[in-house]
Amino acid sequence: MNIEEKLKEKISNALASQGIVFPVPSIIIEHSKSSEHGDYACNVALQLSKDLHKNPREIATIIVSNIDRSGISKIEIAGPGFINFFLSQESITKVISTIISQGSDFGKHEKNNLRVNVEFVSANPTGSLHLGHARCAAIGDSICRLYEAAGYDVTREYYINDAGAQVEHLGESISARYMTLLGIPTDVPTDGYHGEDIKKIASRIIDESGNKYLSDSIDNKKYFVQKGIELELENIKEDLKSFRVEFDVFSSESKIREGHRIESTIEKYKKFTYVSDGALFLKTTAFLDDKDRPIKKSDGQYTYFMPDIAYHLDKLSRKFDLLVDILGADHHGYIARMKSALMMQGYSRDILEVELVQVVRLMKDGLEVKMSKRTGNAVTLRELCEDVGVDASRYFFVSRAASSHLDFDLSLALEQNSSNPVYYAQYAHARLSKVLATASDIDFDLDGKRLREEQENELMVHLASYPSIIVSSANERAPQKIVIYIQKLASLIHAFYTECHIINSDDKELTQSRLALAKASQIVMRNALDIIGVSAPEKM
RNA sequence: GCCCUUGUAGCUCAGUUGGAUAGAGCAACGGCCUUCUAAGCCGUAGGUUGAAUGUUCGAAUCAUUUCAAGGGCGCCA
Numbered sequence: 001m002n003i004e005e006k007l008k009e010k011i012s013n014a015l016a017s018q019g020i021v022f023p024v025p026s027i028i029i030e031h032s033k034s035s036e037h038g039d040y041a042c043n044v045a046l047q048l049s050k051d052l053h054k055n056p057r058e059i060a061t062i063i064v065s066n067i068d069r070s071g072i073s074k075i076e077i078a079g080p081g082f083i084n085f086f087l088s089q090e091s092i093t094k095v096i097s098t099i100i101s102q103g104s105d106f107g108k109h110e111k112n113n114l115r116v117n118v119e120f121v122s123a124n125p126t127g128s129l130h131l132g133h134a135r136c137a138a139i140g141d142s143i144c145r146l147y148e149a150a151g152y153d154v155t156r157e158y159y160i161n162d163a164g165a166q167v168e169h170l171g172e173s174i175s176a177r178y179m180t181l182l183g184i185p186t187d188v189p190t191d192g193y194h195g196e197d198i199k200k201i202a203s204r205i206i207d208e209s210g211n212k213y214l215s216d217s218i219d220n221k222k223y224f225v226q227k228g229i230e231l232e233l234e235n236i237k238e239d240l241k242s243f244r245v246e247f248d249v250f251s252s253e254s255k256i257r258e259g260h261r262i263e264s265t266i267e268k269y270k271k272f273t274y275v276s277d278g279a280l281f282l283k284t285t286a287f288l289d290d291k292d293r294p295i296k297k298s299d300g301q302y303t304y305f306m307p308d309i310a311y312h313l314d315k316l317s318r319k320f321d322l323l324v325d326i327l328g329a330d331h332h333g334y335i336a337r338m339k340s341a342l343m344m345q346g347y348s349r350d351i352l353e354v355e356l357v358q359v360v361r362l363m364k365d366g367l368e369v370k371m372s373k374r375t376g377n378a379v380t381l382r383e384l385c386e387d388v389g390v391d392a393s394r395y396f397f398v399s400r401a402a403s404s405h406l407d408f409d410l411s412l413a414l415e416q417n418s419s420n421p422v423y424y425a426q427y428a429h430a431r432l433s434k435v436l437a438t439a440s441d442i443d444f445d446l447d448g449k450r451l452r453e454e455q456e457n458e459l460m461v462h463l464a465s466y467p468s469i470i471v472s473s474a475n476e477r478a479p480q481k482i483v484i485y486i487q488k489l490a491s492l493i494h495a496f497y498t499e500c501h502i503i504n505s506d507d508k509e510l511t512q513s514r515l516a517l518a519k520a521s522q523i524v525m526r527n528a529l530d531i532i533g534v535s536a537p538e539k540m
Numbered sequence: 541g542c543c544c545u546u547g548u549a550g551c552u553c554a555g556u557u558g559g560a561u562a563g564a565g566c567a568a569c570g571g572c573c574u575u576c577u578a579a580g581c582c583g584u585a586g587g588u589u590g591a592a593u594g595u596u597c598g599a600a601u602c603a604u605u606u607c608a609a610g611g612g613c614g615c616c617a
Contacts, residue, residue, distance in 0.1 A: 030556060033563090043559060049597080056597085079560050080597070124617085164617065279615045290543070294615040304617045332544050333612050358545075359610080399565095400553065405546060405610065418579060421565055427579050435576045472556070484554060487564065498572095498581045505575095518576095540579070 003091060003464050004029045006071070007040055011083075014067040015044075022048065031465060035454065038076065038084035039092070039461050045081040056081025092457060093448035095464040099520040100446060107466045107527050109151040116152045117315050118144050120326035121240070122159040125232040126170045127195050129239050130378035131360045131408055132328065137381070138397035139357055140326040141245040142479035142532045149531060150474035155320070156245075159311060160252040162229050164304065169193065170232070171225030175213075177202035178224070182211050201231045239381045243390055244533045256307045256314065265310040266295070272344050287340035288349065309341045312352070316342070322353065324477070326402075329356045355477055357402045363409040379410055388413050391534045395422035398532045399483040425486050425529065426537050428493040432522040433538040435502050436515065442503075444519060445512035455499045456517060459492040463524050470531070479532055486528050493521050 008027040015022045022044065032041045045060035052059060060077040067075070071091035076084045099106045120140025123133050140156075147154045161167075173192035177199050180186050188194055205213065205227060213220045233250075240246065256262070266273070272283045278298030282305075285292050295306040315323055327334065335354045343349055362369045362379055384393050387410070396413070399421070400406055451460070466485070473481040502514040526536040 028556080030559090033560080037560075041560085046559065046597085082560065161617075166617075277615075281614070291614055297615040299615085301615090303615065308617095328611095329545065330611055331617095335544095356545075361610090403545065404553070407552080419566065420579095423579050424565085427577080431577060431580085438576060469556090476557090480554075481556080484556095484564080487554095491564085494580055495582090497576080498578095501576070503576050540577075 002467055004468050007085060010068050011042060011044060011063060014063045017066050018062055032084060037078065038086045040085045042083045045083060092460050093451055095460055096448045096516050096520045097446040099463060099523050103523055104527060106523060107470050108149045109471065112151040114152050114321045115319060116147050116322040116324060117155045117157055117320040118324045119157045119159055123236065124161045124166050125229045125236065126166050127193055127232065128197055129236055129381040131362060131384065134381045134384055134393060135360050135397045136326055136357050137240060137243055137245045138394045139402050139479060142398050143477050145531045146470065146474040146479060149470045155249060156247045157249045157251060158247045160233065160250060163253040163257055167225050167229055170228045171221055173198050174201050174224045174228045178205060178213065181206060182214065197235065201228055204231065242385050243381060251311065253307050256310050262302060262306055262310055265313060269344060282341065284337045284340035287343045288336040289340050293337050312338060312342060313345065316347065323351060324353050324355060326355045326357060329358045332356055355402055358405045361407045363407045392420050392422050394533050398479045401480050421487060422534060425490040427540055428490040429522060429525045429536045430538060430540040431497055432493065432518045435518055436522060439503050439515055442515060443512060444516035445509065446516055448513045448516055450510045450513035451517060453500050455496045459496050459517065459521060462489055462492055463520055466524050482528055482531050489525055489528065
């Protein structure tokens with residue numbers, strides 16, 4: 001149990017001893033913003049004053065006079081009724097030995113036996129991934145890593161839309177390039193794809209099988225579509241891998257449409273459908289939606305919504321306790337309708353959580369550049385990795401809340417290279433690594449007996465809060481909180497490094513204490529960077 | 541016209557779910573390298589939290605209205 005949990009329990013017990021029931025989970029312990037407010041602060045007295053009809057300071061006094069004071073050096077009641085805790089030296093330094101003994105497991109929680117499926121990116125296999133996908137990939141993967149650290153069993157899933165009009169256009173575009181390369185000039189359809197990747201695919205088909213697919217047969221058309229999807233997907237997987245994102249499961253729309261799966265799904269929804277103007281509608285307004293949605297068009301084709309419902313039911317049939325979809329913000333209308341569809345099958349509205357990621361606007365010299373896959377002028381994930389770097393890109397995307405509208409200026413991102421905050425954090429890790437390597441023959445003082453400075457104290461308190469930050473970030477699916485944590489950690493490490501010289505040839509004991517703190521800090525920095533998929537270099 | 545998201549320092553953004561003096565990073569200004577990496581540290585300046593009203597001990601956070609930006613509005617994905 002860490003310090004915060006212990007404090008919560010003490011407070012709850014103190015209240016219970018006076019007949020006031022206030023369970024541990026509803027108690028909020030916060031880090032004091034300034035050291036004059038102690039190491040931790042609690043506002044229960046203010047929360048309780050309304051229910052108990054008592055002055056908050058009075059309640060605080062009751063708590064303080066009944067609390068178990070072990071590990072606490074001083075308790076103060078401040079302001080309107082805050083309780084400020086000053087920890088004893090031993091309870092602060094204890095975190096060092098905990099971190100060093102747990103190593104890369106520090107911050108990871110015990111398995112909670114909950115299975116979560118996170119679907120993200122899921123870009124159509126019709127071209128390279130671009131900036132917007134990069135943001136989704138960075139956020140999605142970090143959320144997965146957070147869930148893993150918080151004890152969930154996580155499945156990363158990618159849904160391939162390989163059955164709609166988009167992939168038909170892909171096939172036609174490849175076909176046109178293929179013809180042109182073989183000496184029969186053919187225009188790419190106006191709603192087709194014009195990027196370089198299409199040319200590459202066409203020439204690859206020629207390399208593999210020459211002019212075998214020249215005729216306009218249906219089989220050949222199918223071949224171009226199928227081959228196009230295969231190669232685009234291969235490309236996407238490679239790009240994602242170099243961005244340190246790997247999926248466990250790829251599901252495809254065409255599989256969902258196979259056999260009579262859609263028909264049998266519709267059968268399950270019989271109670272909630274009706275025909276209007278020749279189209280089949282799903283009565284989503286019976287649940288959360290403001291309009292009923294068509295699932296089968298009057299021409300007999302399904303809308304995209306129908307296979308999507310079948311797909312979500314497919315995921316649920318694989319026994320997940322929670323589904324998370326990470327989608328572009330233009331899908332927000334989709335949330336109510338999909339939740340409604342799942343509720344029709346008896347699932348709770350919370351079985352599906354949707355995280356909306358705002359689009360990235362590409363800027364150049366202060367002006368917006370419209371990105372389009374069709375015209376091929378988008379900044380791709382690959383370019384981003386090559387020009388800005390994986391670490392800087394992932395850090396940048398994760399440091400902003402998914403809901404924030406984001407402008408991305410590539411030239412500025414390149415310029416800012418050395419002042420990018422990611423290097424601030426990595427540099428802190430590298431500096432500690434160097435000191436630890438230099439003093440590798442000196443033992444650690446795991447009790448941190450000689451740690452007295454304010455910088456050391458603040459650093460230790462911050463280190464101790466890491467496990468609870470993991471839990472709250474995971475619950476809120478908010479990886480940017482980890483970035484904030486990292487930023488603060490880096491700042492404290494740099495201050496410690498500058499103000500508290502670690503290796504002192506004339507004071508071995510002090511050196512041993514500080515080396516232990518350096519080691520613990522290095523471990524936590526590395527663990528935290530790993531959550532957002534950023535490397536922790538030994539030297540820079 | 542209706543719905544969703546967003547609006548915080550010159551710029552890019554945080555803000556622990558209603559708490560103490562609203563915080564970081566860039567940019568600006570002033571200091572600090574004969575000792576472990578100056579990609580650093582210490583300090584200064586910068587704010588009517590888009591605007592207004594309300595809810596209460598207490599509001600950037602909740603409610604209503606309003607302005608602005610982006611997105612979505614029954615057979616597109």
